[in-house]
Amino acid sequence: MAADLLVADRLTRRFADRVAVRDLSLSVASGEIVALLGPNGAGKTTTMRMLAGLVLPTAGRITINRVEVTGATAGAARRAIGLLTEAPGLWERLTVRANLLTYARLQGLADPGGAVERVLEQVDLADRAHDLAGKLSKGLKQRAALARALVHQPPVLLLDEPTSGLDPASARHVRDLIAGFRQDGRAVLVSTHNLGEAEALADRIAILKTELLALDSPPALRGAGEGATVSITFEDGTTQAVAVTDLADVPAIVERLVHEGRRIISVVPQRRSLEDVYLQLVGAEP
Amino acid sequence: MNPSWQRITALARKDAGELARNPGAILPALAMVLGALFPPFLVVVGAPMIAGRTLEESGEFAGAVDAIPVIPELAALSGNALIQAFVFHQFSLLLLLVPVVAAMSLATHAVIGEKTSKALEPLLVTPISTVELLMAKTLTPFVFALALTWLAAVLYLIGIGVVAEPGVWQAVLGARTAILFGLLGPLVTLAALQLSVIVSSRATDPRSAQQLTSLLIVPITIVFVAQLMGAFVIGPAALLLGAVGCVALNAILLWIGVVTFERETILTRWR
Secondary structure, eight states: OOOEEEEEEEEEEEETTEEEEEEEEEEEETTOEEEEEOOTTSSHHHHHHHHTTSSOOSEEEEEETTEEOOTTTHHHHHHTEEEEOSSOOOOTTSBHHHHHHHHHHHTTOSOHHHHHHHHHHHTTOGGGTTSBGGGSOHHHHHHHHHHHHHTTOOSEEEEESTTTTOOHHHHHHHHHHHHHHHHTTOEEEEEESOHHHHHHHOSEEEEEESEEEEEEOHHHHHHOSSOEEEEEEETTSOEEEEEESOGGGHHHHHHHHHHTTOOEEEEEEEOOOHHHHHHHHHTOOO | OOOOHHHHHHHHHHHHHHHHTOHHHHHHHHHHHHHHHHHHHIIIIIHHHHHTSOHHHHTTTGGGGGGTTTSGGGGGOOHHHHHHHHHHHHHHGGGGHHHHHHHHHHHHHHHHHHHHTTOHHHHHTSSOOHHHHHHHHHHHHHHHHHHHHHHHHHHHHHHHHHHSOTTHHHHHSSHHHHHIIIIIHHHHHHHHHHHHHHHHHHOSSHHHHHHHHGGGHHHHHHHHHHHHTTSOOOOHHHHHHHHHHHHHHHHHHHHHHHHHOOHHHHHHHOO
């Protein structure tokens, strides 16, 4: 079983009398991608910031790369983290290489130049190394920001809205890069609003609305919750959606319909979408 | 944990690279150099040309003789040369505004640059400590502001050598000038930088940060105007006293910086 590289244990953060995050516990193992979903103001950014050591939790504990984060270990913990912020946050008057070189030096790497060359290859940006960051397209800026998060090859990656505002091709490229981190054995926590992205990318999905509402694999989440729907198609071509509290009730329903003389062509349980589950959990109207 | 020079210089080098590509940050400082150099030459060269009589004949600076005990370098001169040297000494204080304006402009850009490019959050996730961050943010503007001040001083002396009467530049290049540019200049620069960084990081809007920091210009201007009006003559001893005051001010600002700066505060304020 892969080791947990990122552990949040009962994290709470208050801002004055407002609770941004309450009693949040989750872990991300080596080679695992966990998506953090939640509506605006749900506490995703605060959670990311607490995990990155930027904001102190009011209560709770954080363990990064098997080391509990305290005042004394905060520096070491930050070395184990790569953070991709929602805005790329590049120094636009400098080249991509100069941006990355500064971070490689700040991380205290022995061979900053070599580390930059390697990470540029990793994110497929080597040919743009000498371009000014400000001249890059949004997609390329995001890849440069990803390279920045990776330059010291951290075991834990925190990615805040990594594909926000990107065109489909750029978003796909970034998603492919993130998916590759699984093979590298990194623990990846991705904050996103994109349910499809979360479903496609994540091994587990955490749904947050101040508190953690759910944390499970996408198939398990889709199967969770109250009730299900069965689509029954009859010989006359009509289709009826029947809500059931449990799929075990379906044979009895079919039996009753046959007894009533209805001729059934097919009975198909309808898979609930992640969106249905999400909206049900966060309490928003679909 | 001791500050890491590797991290400090990494960020300072980055700031220098950005500064070199940002004329908007440098121009106010360059304008201040010209603004500080122009008035004394206007008084010493322009005014006599316009009036058709020397400064000695005008009697405007009759108090120059009284300054000799305070500024001993003036003792070797007499007549118009004495008055010219006295005026140049008086106006040299104006050059202290060069590092202040440069520091304000550059430090504010260094801080606000991180805000506007939203580069602060990824920066704070690196192992850089708050003290290292403050030192790095101060280093590049300090070097630049000081270099600019010394450049202004050299231009000042060259200008004096070219336009003033014989012996004047030697009288200006004495202990008073050495203290002014070698000791007080760096200390004033450091104070201006610390104040700029502290105010910029605490203020929510860059303009109010610049306005607050510009308060440092006020005492220098008051002292400059007062001595120009003959209220007192500032000699090497007074400048040394000012330097001691600046050391105290820097210590207080450093204490404020260290005590009040927290990663979380910087993150939430520098946005």
